[in-house]
Amino acid sequence: MANRDTAVQxxxxRLRHLIAMRFEVGDQLPTExxxxxxxxxxxxxxxxxxGILATEGIVNxxxxxxxxxxxPRPVASLNMSAIQSFRDRVQSSGRIVTLLDGTCERVECPPDASRALQLSNGATAWLVRRLFAVDGTPAALMHEHIPLELFGRPIDPAPMRSLETDLFEMLNRHQRGATAHTVTDIEAVALDAADAEPLGLDPGCPVIRAVQVTYSPxxxxxxxxxxxxxxxxxxxxITR
Known part of the structure; x- marks a missing residue:
């Protein structure tokens, strides 16, 4: 199975490169x-x-x-130079963003989140999971781990289950001026099966993964x- 996945990738x-270098819009590709x-x-x-390229809308x-x-599909160009939510970045590009699904629950914090949040191993944290659509098509799947307490008192991120409240708004309501800056790592990855389904893509499709830590002053x-x-x-x- 692993060898087949590697062959498909x-x-x-190679097909992406072939299409980009040798074919124009409307051209017919060679037979399978x-x-x-x-x-x-x-x-x-x-x-x-x-089939993956067809799912992505690259071919018909x-x-x-x-x-x-x-x-080529029109894409939302998101300005990553300022502290903004995904919702605000999409809306500022002139596109329509909707929240398809939003959940909030207490979970055992995974090791990478525990390290970033300076929590002990196995600590409990909030997990907010949201699925956004751009112009009606699933476009972004987001997971936010948040400590149970911030600034010495419990925090409730449940309002983030609606489009009206983003992470930064929720934090700044909890403590005025809570957010000062973020650190974001961005890379291209291949989707696994669990994340592919909500985004309407096949496993192995390339996506942008952004890992972001939000900090106080x-x-x-x-x-x-x-x-x-x-x-x-x-x-x-990104503008610098």
Missing amino acids: SALL KTLAESMDVSRGTVREAL RRWGAGTFVNP DNEPLAYGRSLQRTDLVRMR
Whole structure:
């Protein structure tokens, strides 16, 4: 299974490069048989890779006609230079953002979040999970771990289950001027099966992963967030 996944990912990368370098919008791709022979892989591998590209909207597979290159989707360009929520960044780009799902529960904090939040191993923390859509299409899956207490008193992040309240608003209501800065690491990753389903993608599709720690003016860690954002709907812009 692992070898097949690797073969599909390799074929996917080669197809992306082929489409970008040799084909225009509306062009028809070679047949699965021709592509498989040129890449020295099975037709099943090519079919699976093309299916991922179709899910991402890069190609259009027409039964009995072939596979054609789609126009590029409009993407929301998000300014990462200021402290803003995903909601505000999308709205400022002129797109419509909606919250498809939001949950809040107490969980055992995973090791990476515990380290970032300076909590003991196995400590309990809040987990807020939210699924956002851009123009009606699932676009970003976010998990925020938040300590049970901040600034010496319990905190309740339940309002974040609605679109009206983001992380920074919730923190600043709890303590005026709570948020001072964030540190964000961004990388491209392949989706696993658990995260692929809510985003409407196939496992293995590339997405942007952003891991962000929010700090107080005294450099106290307030929240540890991990987001997965679709590359066909969202791009990030950093101004320095």
